[in-house]
Amino acid sequence: MRQILTVANKEFQDGLRNRWLISITLIFALLSIGLTYFGAAASGAVGVASLSTTVASLASLAVFLIPLIALLLSYDSFVGEQESGTLLLLLTYPLSKSQLLLGKFIGQGGIIALATLLGFGSSAVLLYIQLGDPDVLTSFSVFIFSAVLLGLSFTAISYLISLSVSEKSKAAGFALITWFLFALAFDLALLALLVGVEEGLSQSGLTQLMMLNPADIFRLVNLSGLDSSDVNGALAVAINASLSQAQLFTALFAWVALPLTLAIFIFKRKKL
């Protein structure tokens, strides 16, 4: 455990030093405060928009941003150390591969989690002060918690990438493709299935397919509680056959644990 914390501490310090924490927090804070105040601009009014509109627009932005940030932060965490030779050196230390991986995960996951909490939390507090509605806090805590899980999930996925390739530039390429697939292409494919194939997909079938994408689970978690008027696309269909929040969170959690376990497995078999 001491070893894991030593590695985690180093990775967290790196995140502070490289200004990752501060920049992610700022991006999230600016976005969420901006959306909170100007979200209603489209309907011609400047001011605090309705809670559901705010959360809906935050979720649809976060679903693109969080995976991208997580992948950017961690895609080189193994392949980078492999290229500089420190990975080999670390493995001659009394430090197991799973300890190293978990340490990195805690450190870098900590950066993402803290940035999410601070960035989105600030606008939650602001909104609460403006509206005085306790619902703000509940929906924001669901939003923030699921956003953290989404970030952790993509951190674990980027470890998979980082451990499977041998060059940093390849890892960057794969990270970009992964982001594109999960954040954009998957939804388009689902929509195509829905529209293109008649009677091909039932509502529950669609929801099950969505479980294959952590970004979609995140969307479901945050949008299912809202008026469906704020939601469109494939999601609206899925929401009608929605799963319970607990089930969705379990699925999202599985999207953290499974890639992480797989990453440990790949790391153990990796040749050095």
Place this chain on the structure above:
Amino acid sequence: MNTPVVSLSNAGKSYQQLDALKSVTMHLNQGEVMGLFGHNGAGKTTMMKLILGVISPSRGNVEVMGMAPDSKEAWHTRSKVGYLPENVSFYEQLTGLEVLTYFAKLKGFSKKQAIDLLEQVGITHAMKRQVKTYSKGMRQRLGLAQAFIGEPKLLLLDEPTVGLDPIATRDFYKTVDQLKSNGSSVILCSHVLPGVEQHIDRAMILSTGQLLAMGTLKELRQQAALPVAIKPSGLNGSVANDSKLNRFLSENCPQTLMVPEHEKLSVLKQLLSHDTLEDLQVETANLEQVYQHFLSLHELSAHGKQHELGLQAKGEQS
């Protein structure tokens, strides 16, 4: 004698197509310094990785301090092993002290020890600077400090003196001698041969995954049977006329006598009997020549058939 610190018995490592290390048997005792020589791809790094337990042998046995280094039981022995990889660039954005503290903590030591080690390798003045501002020599010193964490019982150093200036090299060998006298065993891996001779007890020569020779320098010299070079001055032509001496002269260096080890003294006596002799230089074969000898021998046996035929043809002609 207690159990050897490192012992390899018929240990080898193969990757799909390639035999990185064929079959090596060696023992390293406590307080012994072993030089491991070979060109790139000879299997030096593979052997080090086997001893470090980063990879497992494909055949044979590897034991470090009585345990297989890749096993779970060997976990606690790892903090007693120091390793300096050949190509390592430490976390550039961290300061030297931060890097060393991180590694020290992973081995269960504190920041204080890290500072002491930085002092030992002489980069205390730069320890608060980021590693990216370090010169090659400073990075190498940082790497050495890292290998010295916790006074290891076994040190594996891959090209330790690359990038070090002569003074730093001397300091480095001093540290090696000191560790050795404290009972640590050291494996030094190197292509750079001059300077290393006085500091190693035994040498091992590897080529294409094969062990070509192993032993003390004296033993290797004997095995190689390389001649001693004797350079007399002031004799002018009289060596060529001396029937006892002129057979040691070779065509490409007419001033130097190439004498087999066992005839050295008689030749020297004969030389001393010449009155005009002004000076004498006696050079026994150095490590580099011994190394070259074993390598060329290996290459010969690799193309053995071809050469034998060639030599036969020559013999028939003459």
